[in-house]
Amino acid sequence: MPPAAPKKSAGKKVLSILGVIAVIIVIAGLKFGLRTALASDPTEDAKVGDCISVNSALKDEASDTDAKIVECSSSDAKFTVIGRVDGVSDVNSTACDKFFKEGEEGAVLSSDKGKGYLLCVKTK
Known part of the structure; x- marks a missing residue:
């Protein structure tokens, strides 16, 4: 009889789920932060006479x-x-x-x- 595959412990599953959630939060934060940083300023190039x-x-x-x-x-x-x-x-x-x-x-x-x-x- 072949040896049984080792079972993942509940703690490792929780850590895996938390890791995925953390990655999602970081990606969402970077997208929002990048979008805000790149938001255009419509008068940025204004000069005298405009x-x-x-x-x-x-x-x-x-x-x-x-x-x-x-x-x-x-x-x-x-x-x-x-x-x-x-x-x-x-x-x-x-x-x-x-x-x-x-x-x-x-x-x-x-x-x-x-x-x-x-x-x-x-x-x-």
């Missing part, structure tokens, strides 16, 4: 705004970029002040992608 569209009216206070670069001839073009400050992402910074003329209506858009940046924009 026009910007926003999804809501900008206020004097900091607010989340969905902005994107659009053709200046578009009816969605609400602002024109008059300055850009890289390495700063605080909209309360005075970094954009030098770009605004007295009495000019404008706003500051910020992004914290990478090292961050500010877009100094005036109403079109």
Whole structure:
């Protein structure tokens, strides 16, 4: 009679199942993290002279705004970029002040992608 195949212990089965679950969690985390890290920033390449569209009216206070670069001839073009400050992402910074003329209506858009940046924009 041939020897019986060794039985896996319950502990080894549990460890195998936990290992598979851990691998699934790691893969899901990497996919989500990678997707978030690679999420595009629609104003990342904005430069002086570009026009910007926003999804809501900008206020004097900091607010989340969905902005994107659009053709200046578009009816969605609400602002024109008059300055850009890289390495700063605080909209309360005075970094954009030098770009605004007295009495000019404008706003500051910020992004914290990478090292961050500010877009100094005036109403079109």
